[in-house]
Structures are given as C-alpha cells and as structure tokens.
Amino acid sequence: MTHLDILVEPKRYDTSRTRIPADFYYVASMVRASDDSGYLQSAGITKRNIAIAFQSTSLMIPPALSFRFISYCLSVWSVKTYGETNNDMLFHRSGVFTIDPSLDMYILCEDDKISVRLVHARTNTLIMRDLASSINECLTSALEKISQLYIRTSSDQSHNSDASFVTNVCCNSPDKTCILPFENLTYLDKIWKCPAHGIEHNIHLIKSWIPGKKEDRCEPGCPVTNEEFLKELPSDLHLRRLSLMYNSNDVRELAIHLGLSATDINMTVDTGDQALWNFEVFRRCRDSHAVTFKEIKRAIAAAGKGNIHTLCKLVKGDFIGYDREPEKWDVVPTEEHIDRLVPLVGNKSLQFLIELGMDFHTWERISHKQNERDLVRLNKDILEEWSNKFCRMHSLKPTLRTIAQSFSNIGKNVKIVENALLDLF
Numbered sequence: 001m002t003h004l005d006i007l008v009e010p011k012r013y014d015t016s017r018t019r020i021p022a023d024f025y026y027v028a029s030m031v032r033a034s035d036d037s038g039y040l041q042s043a044g045i046t047k048r049n050i051a052i053a054f055q056s057t058s059l060m061i062p063p064a065l066s067f068r069f070i071s072y073c074l075s076v077w078s079v080k081t082y083g084e085t086n087n088d089m090l091f092h093r094s095g096v097f098t099i100d101p102s103l104d105m106y107i108l109c110e111d112d113k114i115s116v117r118l119v120h121a122r123t124n125t126l127i128m129r130d131l132a133s134s135i136n137e138c139l140t141s142a143l144e145k146i147s148q149l150y151i152r153t154s155s156d157q158s159h160n161s162d163a164s165f166v167t168n169v170c171c172n173s174p175d176k177t178c179i180l181p182f183e184n185l186t187y188l189d190k191i192w193k194c195p196a197h198g199i200e201h202n203i204h205l206i207k208s209w210i211p212g213k214k215e216d217r218c219e220p221g222c223p224v225t226n227e228e229f230l231k232e233l234p235s236d237l238h239l240r241r242l243s244l245m246y247n248s249n250d251v252r253e254l255a256i257h258l259g260l261s262a263t264d265i266n267m268t269v270d271t272g273d274q275a276l277w278n279f280e281v282f283r284r285c286r287d288s289h290a291v292t293f294k295e296i297k298r299a300i301a302a303a304g305k306g307n308i309h310t311l312c313k314l315v316k317g318d319f320i321g322y323d324r325e326p327e328k329w330d331v332v333p334t335e336e337h338i339d340r341l342v343p344l345v346g347n348k349s350l351q352f353l354i355e356l357g358m359d360f361h362t363w364e365r366i367s368h369k370q371n372e373r374d375l376v377r378l379n380k381d382i383l384e385e386w387s388n389k390f391c392r393m394h395s396l397k398p399t400l401r402t403i404a405q406s407f408s409n410i411g412k413n414v415k416i417v418e419n420a421l422l423d424l425f
Contacts, residue, residue, distance in 0.1 A: 008074040026079075026090065028070040029063070035091040037082055040106070040174040046199055047228065049106075050124050051117040051170035052136065052209050053179060054143055058164060059112075065150050066093050066109035072142045073097055073107055076330065078397045080104055101357060101394040103127065105135065106174075114143070115170055115177065124172075124205055125229035128315050132208040140167065169206050173197045182210075190220045202226060223293075224311045230294035234286060236354045238314045242296070243278035245313075250305050251278045257299035258285040276350060283360060329401035333387060340420045341403065342379040348410045349378050355406035356386045 007025040070093065077097035080089040089096035093109040099118070106117040116139060120127050147164045169185070171178040171194035178194035185192075185203060192201045204221035223229040234242070246254065255265050260281070268280050285291045297308050333341075345352045353363050366381050387398040404417045 006068070006071045008071050026071070026074050028067040028074065031090055031092055033091050035089075035094055037087070037089060039082055039089065039096060045119070045174065046172040046197075048122065048124055049117045049119040049172055049174075050127060050132065050205055050208060051115060051172065051177065053113045053115045053168050053170045053177075054139070054165040055113040055168055055179070056165060061109065061111060061114065062150060063093070065146055066114065068146045068149070069109060069114060069143060070095055070107065072146065073105075076138075076326070077105065078395050081395055098395045099131070099135070100396065103131075114165075117170070117174070123228050123232060125202075125223055125226050126232060126315060127205075127208060129208040133211040136167070136209045137211065140165075167209075169201075169209075171197060172199055172201060180206075222309065222312045223315055224297055224308050229315075230297060231292055233290065233292055234282075234296070234314070236283065236359050237357070238293075239282040239286065240275075240279050240351060240354045241314050242310075243275050243282055245310055246278060246305065248274050248277060250303070251281050253303045254296075254299045254305060255281050255285055257302050258291050258295060259289040260285050264288070273347070279350070329404065330397075330399050332398055333383070333400055333403060334424075337400065337421060337424060338380060338383050338387075340424075341417065342376050342383060344407070344412065344416055344420060345375075345379040345382075345410075347375060348412075349375065349382060351410045352379065352406055353382045353386075355409040356382070356390070356402065358382075358386060358390055362390075 007027060009022045009025055073095065074090075074097075077099065080096040080098045081087060082089050082096065095107050096119075097105045097107070099105050102121040104119045106115075106119055108115040108117075116135075118124075118127055118132055118135070143165055151164075167182055169180040169182060169192075171180070173194070173196075176196060178196050180192060180194075185206065188203050190203055192203060192206065193199070194201065202221045204223075204226075243251070252265055256262070264284060265281060268277060268284065270277050289295075293311055297311055300306065300308050300310060349367075350363050353366070354360075362385065366385060367378065369381070370378050383403070390396075391398040400417070400421070404414050407417050408414050
C-alpha cells in the first residue's frame with residue numbers, strides 16, 4: 001500500500017525562524033532501524049508512564065495503516081533525540097515524540113494493537129489530566145480517519161464501516177504489557193493490579209486518558225492523596241496557578257505555615273499586581289525551604305484555607321485540542337506573527353513566560369536586560385527566547401497553538417489571537 005505513504009518534512013529553522021529547506025524527508029514505511037536505545041528500560045519507567053492501546057477489531061493491523069499513523073504523529077510532534085549521540089528516536093513501526101520538556105510520547109505499532117505511552121521525566125503523577133485526554137482524542141480521531149481512508153482505498157466498499165479500533169488501558173510495564181478494557185474501570189475503586197507484573201496502578205491516573213467533567217469533587221486516588229505526587233517540588237507553573245487561588249492575606253498566612261518569616265514576606269516587592277506578589281511569596285517558600293506539595297497540603301489544612309483538593313487543580317489544564325484546525329494553529333510563528341501578538345500580552349509578562357514553560361531564572365535574565373520599561377520589547381524578548389532557544393533546547397516545535405494556549409491560561413481569550421492574525425492564517 002505505498003499509495004498510503006506520505007512524505008513528512010523535518011521541522012528545522014534557522015535563527016530567524018525561517019524554514020530551512022529540507023534535504024531529506026521522513027517516510028515512515030522506509031524506516032528499518034530497530035529500537036536498541038534502551039529508552040523503555042530507563043530507570044523508573046513503570047512509575048513514570050501511563051499507557052493505552054488501540055486494539056484492532058479485525059485479525060491484524062495492516063502495515064500501511066501503521067505507517068500512516070506514524071506519519072501523522074511526525075506531522076504534529078517533533079521526534080525526540082536521545083542518548084549521548086542525540087539520535088532521532090524513530091524506528092520501524094515505532095517512535096518517541098516530544099510533547100513538552102518533561103513529557104514524551106512513545107508509539108508502538110504491532111500486528112494487533114497500537115500502544116501509546118506518555119512518559120514523564122520524573123513521575124506519572126505530574127502528567128496533566130486534560131493533556132492526556134486531549135492527546136487520546138487527537139489520536140483516536142486520526143486513527144479513525146486513517147482507517148476509513150484505508151478501507152476506501154483497499155476495497156470496493158463505498159460506505160464507511162464502524163470504528164475499527166477499541167481503546168483499552170495498558171499496564172505500566174512495556175514488557176508483555178497487560179490489557180484492561182476501559183469499561184472495566186467502572187468496577188474498580190482506587191487500584192488496578194495487573195496480573196502479569198503485579199504492578200499497582202492508580203485508577204485516578206488511568207482516567208487521565210478520559211475527558212473529565214468540570215467539577216470540584218475529586219475521585220479516589222487523586223493527586224492530593226498520592227504520595228508520589230506529594231513528595232515532588234512544585235514547578236513555577238504550579239506556583240503561578242496556586243497564586244491565582246488565594247488573596248494576599250491568605251498567601252501571607254500560608255507562607256507563615258510554610259516556614260517563611262514575616263520579615264521575608266514583607267520584603268517581597270509589591271508591584272501592585274496581587275497575583276504576581278502571591279507568586280513571588282510562594283516561590284520564596286519553595287526556594288528557601290524546598291517546599292513540596294505535601295507541605296503545601298499541610299499548610300492549607302492548618303490555615304483552614306479551603307479544600308486540600310485545591311492542589312489537584314494545579315495539574316489540570318484547559319487545552320486547545322491538537323485536532324483543532326491544525327493548518328491554522330500548528331504553524332511556526334513568523335516575526336510578523338510575534339510583532340502582532342506581543343502588545344496583546346500586556347503586563348502579564350511573567351505569567352506568560354511561565355505558561356510557555358520557562359522558569360523564573362529565565363525571567364530574571366530577560367527582565368534584567370530591560371534598561372527601559374518597554375513592555376512590548378520585554379514581551380517580544382520572551383517570545384523570541386521561547387521560540388529560538390527554549391524550544392530548540394528541548395526539541396520542541398514552537399507553534400501558534402502553544403502561544404494561544406498560554407494566552408488562554410493568563411486569562412486572555414483565544415479569540416484575540418485569532419483576530420490579530422486573521423489575515424495571516
């Protein structure tokens with residue numbers, strides 16, 4: 001089925017973000033290398049991933065369909081580089097793709113199923129629920145479309161058949177993985193113990209693949225009850241989201257419970273932006289006392305500042321689905337795109353930088369270079385730092401989708417991005 005092959009151009013750009021003409025293309029069906037990288041045998045892999053499998057309802061998955069699915073992934077995400085020699089992690093009917101600096105996606109196409117693993121750098125408890133469900137929806141939709149294309153081009157049938165794949169849960173072991181039907185999750189409470197490996201799986205984590213309802217109540221096994229999650233240090237992104245949940249008096253009281261002195265709190269510069277001050281105080285707590293989620297949980301309880309399940313909201317997000325208008329959102333921003341967008345960030349510069357995935361040290365370096373109080377210049381420096389350095393360092397594709405998502409997460413409507421770039425789409 002060579003007519004199902006597609007050429008995928010590598011995403012490579014020069015320092016001005018101009019596309020470098022390709023001197024080669026990815027053709028998934030022509031990749032013959034086997035995976036001897038040891039990636040799936042890396043330390044703690046069973047505690048760092050969650051997985052699902054798309055199982056074929058027929059006897060086997062045609063190779064052409066697998067190759068087309070790999071090609072689809074190549075068109076959306078960057079191939080991960082790995083090991084001392086930074087080899088591309090693209091193999092025969094499998095590959096590893098970079099979702100963000102701390103999260104990879106491993107795809108393995110076998111004769112009877114396609115396995116998808118989200119692998120976090122530290123622990124699977126930090127995988128954002130809405131991101132996992134968004135990826136699931138994206139891959140499910142792509143697989144259905146590819147299946148219909150295969151049916152139309154390989155038979156005389158003029159009608160569409162039913163969905164040819166069933167989604168099931170995979171256990172965390174990449175070796176002879178156990179399978180659990182999604183519908184069986186209804187009969188499980190907090191833990192699923194896979195039969196072949198004896199690994200205990202948190203049901204709340206497994207359900208990350210399923211789009212959740214917008215509700216305050218948590219299920220059993222949610223992050224605030226998970227010891228692996230609680231022993232982690234919050235990132236700048238977690239602290240920024242936490243800072244939006246409390247007023248300054250609440251933050252002051254929580255900071256005292258977290259070990260910060262009243263003097264240190266009072267020394268935190270107040271620019272008039274309450275959320276920014278809140279973030280600075282929480283950041284001081286973490287950096288001075290290595291505060292973990294467990295200590296934050298205890299402080300919330302001790303200070304009587306609402307439900308401890310507030311912490312669960314820190315690992316949720318509101319994502320622009322990967323399938324939403326890829327021709328519009330999955331393009332790399334040009335200088336003109338950036339010039340139009342930077343005034344729209346306004347005075348949310350630090351929040352915007354953090355939502356793009358960068359840390360406070362990057363903020364200090366960029367803002368320190370700003371001799372003049374030029375907000376537009378500052379915001380442009382942030383976007384250029386992200387697209388030219390941060391994304392390249394982490395093998396990410398800088399896209400308008402990520403920028404629009406960051407606008408949304410700092411309280412700006414995505415529509416203002418669309419309107420600003422309307423004639424460039």
